[in-house]
Amino acid sequence: MIYRAFRNNLETREVIMKLNISNFCITHKSSTCFSKKGEPLSEYSTHEEADRSAAYVSETGTRMVAYHCSICGKYHIKPAEYYFNKSEHGCSCTDHTGKSKCLYADRAEAERMVLLRGKSGIKLYIYKCPSTNGYHLTSSSGY
Numbered sequence: 001m002i003y004r005a006f007r008n009n010l011e012t013r014e015v016i017m018k019l020n021i022s023n024f025c026i027t028h029k030s031s032t033c034f035s036k037k038g039e040p041l042s043e044y045s046t047h048e049e050a051d052r053s054a055a056y057v058s059e060t061g062t063r064m065v066a067y068h069c070s071i072c073g074k075y076h077i078k079p080a081e082y083y084f085n086k087s088e089h090g091c092s093c094t095d096h097t098g099k100s101k102c103l104y105a106d107r108a109e110a111e112r113m114v115l116l117r118g119k120s121g122i123k124l125y126i127y128k129c130p131s132t133n134g135y136h137l138t139s140s141s142g143y
């Protein structure tokens with residue numbers, strides 16, 4: 001009898017735990033995308049879900065934004081400071097290593113990146129993309 005009660009109690013606790021987990025916003029860790037520190041990023045299947053999580057984290061002080069990931073096709077969140085409005089369509093410009101260059105949608109976004117990199121002592125120059133609307137950054141003044 002005592003055993004039975006104990007068991008029931010255990011099962012009830014298990015159910016409560018499961019309920020708590022499903023109430024909590026479940027985040028999956030990405031197996032393809034990692035932070036700069038090498039930690040897997042949390043992935044969200046919808047923009048709405050990522051947005052909600054971003055809003056939640058933002059309340060703790062760091063303003064977060066949700067973004068669509070072109071690597072895994074899902075959504076991640078990152079601090080607004082590190083989020084840049086990059087032009088979707090891109091262009092065919094490449095850097096000296098042959099990698100396609102990041103195209104910033106407007107000059108203000110490019111300037112934010114210059115400031116951010118400047119904090120780590122990297123001097124960048126902004127120039128207008130020769131083939132489409134947008135801006136690129138280069139580390140040499142003569143590109």
Ligand SMILES: [Zn+2]
Nearest residue numbers: 033069071072
């Ligand atoms: Zn991803």
Ligand SMILES: [Zn+2]
Nearest residue numbers: 091093129130
């Ligand atoms: Zn370009």
